[in-house]
Amino acid sequence: MKDIKCTANGGRISVYKYGTDRFKGESITVYLCLPTSREKSVARSLLLSVLKRGTEKYPSQKQINERLDELYATLVNLKNQKFDAAQLLGVSADVIYPAYTENGEDLLPDALEVIGQMIYHPSFDESTGRFSREYIESEKENYKSIILSQINEPRTYAAIRCREEMFASLNVLEKLDTMCDKIDNVTDEEIYNCYLELINEARILVFYVGSRTSEEIYELIEKTVTLGCERHGAIEEAKPKLLSNIQEPNVIIENSDISQGRLVMGLNCGVTWQDEDYYAMLLCNEILGASPISKLMMNVREAMSMCYECSSVYNSARGAIFVTTGIDSENFELAKNAIFAQIQDIQKGKISETEFLAAKKSILNVYSAVADSPNAIERFYLGRIVNGIDTDIPEFIEKINVLTIEQVVEAAKKITPHTIYFLRGEGENDE
Amino acid sequence: MMNKFQTFSDEKLKERYYYLRHESGLDIFVIPKKMTLKTALLGVKFGSVYEEGALVDGEIKNFPSGIAHFLEHKLFSNENGVDAIEILAELGADGNAYTSNNKTVYMFSCTENFEDSLAELIRFVYSPYFTKKNVNSERGIIGQEIKMCLDSPYDAVSQNLLMALFGDCKLSNDVLGTEKSIAKITDRTLYECYESFYRYSNMALVVCGDIDENSILKIVDATLPKREEQHPPALPQASYESAVASPYIERIMPVSNPIFEIGIKDDCPSDSPRERLKRDVAMTILDEILFSRAGELYNELFEGGFINESYSYGYSITRDVAFHSIYGEGENPTLVLEKIKNYINKTKEKGLRERDFLRCKRVMMAEFLRDFDSVDDIANSLLNIFFDGSNIFEYRKIIEGVTFSDVCACLDNYFDDKRFALSVIKN
Secondary structure (H helix, E strand, O other), rough: OOOEEEEEEOOOOOEEEEEOOOEEEEEEEEEEEEEEOOOOOOOHHHHOOOOOOHHHHOOHHHHHHHHHHOOOOOOEEEEEEEEEEEEEEEEEEEEEHHHHHOOOOOHHHHHEEEEEEEOOOEEEEEOOOEOOOOOOHHHHHHHHHHHHOOOOOOOHHHHHHHHHHHHHOOOOOOHHHHHHHHHHHHHHHHHHHHHHHHHOOEEEEEEEEOOHHHHHHHHHHHHHHOOHHHHHOHHHHHHHOOOOOOOEEEEEEEEOOOOOOEEEEEEEEEOOOOOOHHHHHHHHHHHHHHOOOHHHHHHHHHHHOOOOEEEEEEEEEEEEEEEEEEEEEHHHHHHHHHHHHHHHHHHHHOOOOOHHHHHHHHHHHHHHHHOOOOOHHHHHHHHHHHHHOOOOHHHHHHHHHHHHHHHHHHHHOOEEEEEEEEEEOOOOOOO | OOOOOEEEEEEOOEEEEEEEEEOOOOOOEEOOOOOOOEEEEEEEEHHHHHHHEEEEEEEEEEEEOOOOHHHHHHHHHHOOOOHHHHHHHHOOEEEEEEOOOOEEEEEEEEOHHHHHHHHHHHHHHOOOOOOOHHHHHHHHHHHHHHHHHHHHHHHHHHHHHHHHHHOHHHHHHOOOOOHHHHHHOHHHHHHHHHHHHOHHHEEEEEEOOOOOOOHHHHHHHHHOOOOOOOOEEEEOOOOOOOOOEEEEEEEEEOOOOOOOEEEEOOOOOOHHHHHHHHHHHHHHHHHHHOOOOOOOHHHHHHHHOOOOOOOEEEEEEEOOOEEEEEEEOOOOOHHHHHHHHHHHHHHHHOOOOHHHHHHHHHHHHHHHOOOOOOOOHHHHHHHHHHOOOOOHHHHHHOOOOOOOOHHHHHHHHHOOHEEEEEEEEOO
């Protein structure tokens, strides 16, 4: 990856820098990387949220936020990225450059000081020496209500339900209805142990977007982090868990008092971003339901006037494609068949030159523009760094550019329907 | 008039833009920005609030609710059956559009073929093609869009808040209209509406990216259809009482936990764009002091378990309406409202602290600055501020010039009981 400069000291801290002077500010995220653990997943999420509640120097959330406001609305975000092998817990900061502050103040060191406080000097209860019970309980309540609120919007809920049903056999996702019990059952001790593991064993990965040199960043980071004495746990490489194809797709129909039926179709393709035909599958999905003139858009929405939204997304970590639409419930069969017909057309090679080129350009647009946003830059590179994929943006663009229709058709043949979820509207005639 | 761009620049922001009132009457802005993406917006001062009551060539026009948004959908159609979205997609441009209560904007962004895409944007917006058949088929699509929003409690809570604040009137109409109101829209009403509002003098083109301003002028000269000069429509001026139409509104929907939005109604906005900008700045800073996550109120509510992390707040002012809103989720919205009122009363008694004012002013400036990191954000901010009668660099100066006493005056005079409304969605 030519775009990225990496500085590392024997493996414990790695600083990745994307150099650019395009923006009014710079961004940094300090990630602590641990091996993925399904058992610890909920405790780790709670831990991360407790870390924002107070530090030794800034004892309350209010004081942390006030300090960030003083630093010109420095945005500090908690990040929790889960991959098959690694989980990354992180704190990020976006600060503006000295040239835009009143007196030329350099804000990055001060922002890193807050991050260092949050990770290495959280406020502990004086009597127990552990995280305050009160904070843990309130974060549990907050976490539960955020989880439960996912049922609020039928669009989101249907997408979650389809994913749950589809991936149930892989045992990789926590289900909506058991999640709250899991949250309740996490003990204070577990959270504290996760914290000890985090500061003592995690590898540190820093991602920086801005105009400083890697050496400067490295020096600043050394002042921020406090390395524990123990050796860090190695992160084993893991092959992603994938679904196998099934003969007949599962059909799940649930009812709800809503105006519009929500259909989500989970398709298995088994191609992940670690595979060579990842690029062909990405383009295939674009032709199906992501480009401005995708088959779903032009043939299901425009030609049939059946829906407002009809699109597909490719989950490249899990090798699946999800098609989503909202329809009058009586049109369920019609919509399902129309969507299948679009997939079959791609598999049979019925792709026009216009559709093909528009899909290519649509992807190229999105990825060429990655360089215009610090967040997009980090999103693009982080997963690749963690998974050891050595492709930078120009290389990525080139791989899309050289694809042929035949390659897309070959990739499309790997798509099979797996789970069809329909949230049927019962309140449709209430108007 | 000479067709020559004027340059506006701001040393502190290190930004500049070029402006030209084209001989056709169209306002053109070019913001040079060294980014990969290039974007263009073609906006018209026509949104849901102006569907009723505009004065066009001496005649008051009343159109069905939802027509601004319907027009937005339908303008992409062409006589040969090839949609403008398709033509843009072939060029590699991602075309889109949106309608709000006071404007409609057509846009695209791309990394290549910018000039051809711009020519297409101008061509399709100025070549309406409506037939009975294409209007009917669009009605099906928009009908589904309306249903999707009806099922969203997040849309419902905001829409109901407008209803509580302003009553059942055009200020609270849903931009999408209703299934009933869009049933009244025909190809003929669309043409009539188009001709009333889509006049050069009622529109603006904003372009942002690594672009030469003179090349933009050439494209506009070559593609803009020649028209007889038309007067811009006189948009209706809203007027309303400062008291809310109803203090409480509720709807039952399948939500896990009640969600709510509190509105605090401000006086009817001033006629003067500059006064509106000043008010926007002072009120936004006040909101930041009172409601931000660094403030006492949020932390008391969050730590007490009255709300969860889904929390937001903001002040919004256009030439038609002005109000604050606070969004939250929690068991007892009425109690949260009481706590907010008490907190505001207590703050009124104690007075604001100047250091909070300085901190929040700094926040506002930094947030404004960050808009300049995205071609879309800059272009949209510039268009919004221009349509409201002012300019983007003026806004920066107003932030710089706002005083502590301006903000204190806002707190003292505009938070009496009659201005509060609560919109709740619960199970």
